[in-house]
Amino acid sequence: MSVFSSLIDQSQVVEILKDAAQAAHNSNDLSQVMTSTWLFTGPPGSGRSNAAIAFAAALVCKEGGCSKCNNCLSTILGTHADVEFIYTQGVSIKIDEVRELITRASWAPSVANYRVVVIEDADRLESEPLAFHERVRQEYLNLAHLDPERFLVVDASLAIEQIHQVIIERVGAIKTLKRNLK
Numbered sequence: 001m002s003v004f005s006s007l008i009d010q011s012q013v014v015e016i017l018k019d020a021a022q023a024a025h026n027s028n029d030l031s032q033v034m035t036s037t038w039l040f041t042g043p044p045g046s047g048r049s050n051a052a053i054a055f056a057a058a059l060v061c062k063e064g065g066c067s068k069c070n071n072c073l074s075t076i077l078g079t080h081a082d083v084e085f086i087y088t089q090g091v092s093i094k095i096d097e098v099r100e101l102i103t104r105a106s107w108a109p110s111v112a113n114y115r116v117v118v119i120e121d122a123d124r125l126e127s128e129p130l131a132f133h134e135r136v137r138q139e140y141l142n143l144a145h146l147d148p149e150r151f152l153v154v155d156a157s158l159a160i161e162q163i164h165q166v167i168i169e170r171v172g173a174i175k176t177l178k179r180n181l182k
Contacts, residue, residue, distance in 0.1 A: 003054040003065035003072050007047050017051065021058035021065060024114070052118050056083050060112035071112055082112040086119045102139050 004014045023034040038055065040048040057075035058065030060082055066072055074080040086101055101117065109115040 001067050003057040003061070003067045003076065004051075005067065006050050007054060010047055010051065013047075013051055017055045017058065018064065021055065021061075024059055025062075025064055049120060056116040056118050059114050059116050075116075080112070082109040082115050084115075084117045086117065098139075 002018075004017065007014050020034045020038075023029040038052075040052045042048040053076060054065065057067070057072045060071045060075055060080060061069055062071070063069065067076075071080060075083045078085050084101075084104055086097070101119070105115065105117045107115060
């Protein structure tokens with residue numbers, strides 16, 4: 001059993017995420033499998049949030065997502081010191097929340113090898129003016145580019161086609177396949 005066990009009927013997604021987590025843990029892996037920023041898309045109920053949480057756990061787990069160690073369990077419970085969860089409270093993510101997130105994302109990891117930020121419903125940035133939306137995503141990408149030891153994991157509910165092309169070119173994109181009705 002692994003942290004990816006909750007992703008039912010998502011074998012292709014699981015394989016991509018497992019390969020990326022393995023590459024992240026292997027400093028000799030020179031492949032392009034792992035990128036510093038990930039975008040998870042899919043309809044409500046498709047498992048995109050579960051995939052983002054499982055991936056975060058796999059990144060901080062020494063075994064790549066065993067689901068039994070303290071790193072995995074505390075990530076899944078939302079209490080891991082190096083995994084930050086951002087949940088939007090209102091209709092949009094406010095500028096002060098974004099500034100604080102960017103500051104916290106720049107902190108060095110304290111327990112694990114990586115600092116992971118999971119943004120729930122990141123598409124709520126879309127309700128802000130387009131210039132704000134582009135600046136925020138650019139800041140995330142800049143942070144990830146400057147220090148690839150930190151990974152920003154973004155869970156967005158938008159269709160991938162609605163994301164600006166520059167963003168798509170610089171992130172690992174995961175599209176959950178279908179709504180999970182089980």
